[in-house]
Amino acid sequence: MSIFKKRYVRVIVNGETYYREVSDDNELGVRIAEDEFNTIILDTVYNDIVIDEFLVDLVQVQTIIDRMPNIHDRKIMNKFYQYVLRIDGEQ
Structure with a gap:
C-alpha cells in the first residue's frame, strides 16, 4: 500500500x-x-x-582520461569533460 x-x-x-x-x-x-x-x-x-540514478566519481573519470594512451583522444575527452562540468555547473 x-x-x-x-x-x-x-x-x-x-x-x-x-x-x-x-x-x-x-x-x-x-x-x-x-x-x-x-x-x-x-x-x-x-x-x-526519480526515473534513474547516476553515480559519477569525477576523480576517477579524470584519471581514466589522463591514462588514455592516444594524446589526441585524451585532448578530445578532456574538452568534453570540461564541457560537461561547465553545463552541469560543477567545477
Missing part, C-alpha cells in the same frame, strides 16, 4: 513532534520520529518521480 493511502496523525508533546499511523479501525500505530517520518515520505516521493 502506498504511503499516500495511509493516514497519520501528527502529535506534538513538549515541543517534540512525532507521527502515528491510523489504521482502518482508527487505532494508532507506533510512534514515528519526525525525522524518520520525513525520510519515509521523501523516499516514497523519490521512488515515484
